[in-house]
Amino acid sequence: MKMTLQMQLVLRLLLEDPQREWYGLQLCELLGLASGTIYPILARLEQVGWIEGVWEDPAVHETSSRPRRRLYRLTADGVVQAENALARTRNRSSLVWARLGLEGRLS
């Protein structure tokens, strides 16, 4: 998995509350990222099984009178994998900082 900055942002947000379900547009708005960035990330994460997508319950979207959304949530495996991946990225960046003699600047 390529850990681009955008990917890290998405994973960090999802890990805030692993049980929560999100829809694509919501992530675009919260993270300030373009739709063309978010959906490829969601597709990639769904492909590798870190998140799973489900169609919204008809009872919910019909009462709010709009078409059904697709909702995404971290899988159990996804929570572990995402945490590891983020930790690896953090390690790598702190290594870079250490090499530059700026250790401790980055939390």
Place this chain on the structure above:
Amino acid sequence: MTEGMLAPVLAVAGEGWSADDRRRVVRACRVAKRLHDGQRRRSGDPYIRHPVEVAAIVAKGGAGPDTVCAALLHDVIDDTPYTIQRMRVDFGRGVADRVTALSSLTAAGIASAERDVLLLKLADRLHNMRTIQFVAPDKQWNKSAETLRTLVPLARRLGMPDMGRELSELSCRVLYGGKRGLFSSALRAAVAVLPREVRARWLAEWTAELATLPTRRSKARFVAGLIVGMPRFASILRGPTKPHRHIATVAKLVVSMAVGGTWVTVTINPAVLWALAMAVVGCLFLGGAVLFATSDKPARRLREFIESWRDSRPRKD
């Protein structure tokens, strides 16, 4: 007057009906018209048009005189002082029972209901769906969802595929943006680069998101972002690909957007296409005049025009 309004019903009813049946149907129509007098549909039409249309639909579906009478009288109990007892006396038990069964029909009761009652239900919904644009948006949405879920399968089960198809088209138009705007057309063209088996799923997801965006500006930004990200998206869905596949995807996207764009221009606004065609014809005509005219005056004028245009531009030297 009443007979004129009922002409489509009586024409379909054919020879199978006795003179008595015909008289009863005309009487039902007259009674319904009197009772609904002054009431209007949301479309502004006199209310009586609705029961008459429903009667025409059930007659076409092969219903007998009792069911056609019930169609004509199906809303009088709820909307007027007329009572079911009165209907039983005036038009017989067959008619009154059908009207009662129709108004108490629930989704769960469909399995055990009689064919005539189901036909009435379908016809009632079909005419309501044909005029749904006059109803409040959230109600439109709920009715369409219910139609698609329960009534379309019902129509197919009763052996009326045409009715099923029309109901399904009308509800899909409400639910999935049948009044296809510029944005959903652009999305439709752009998903052509995705693998065939996943197109419908992503299109449904994006159309749903698009429907909740409030302004044209936000819709435009959403769609533009998707189109820009589409080649990369396609390559993610296809798995690891070679660079030439990626270039091919970009080329395909450009072509499908161009085709989609032309299609949108043609379908949304024929005037634009007409103006373009006129401009082309005009250029051909002018070019012909310059090239083939016996006098060289037009050519000289054109030259002067081009020179004056070039002179008017600021020079670099």
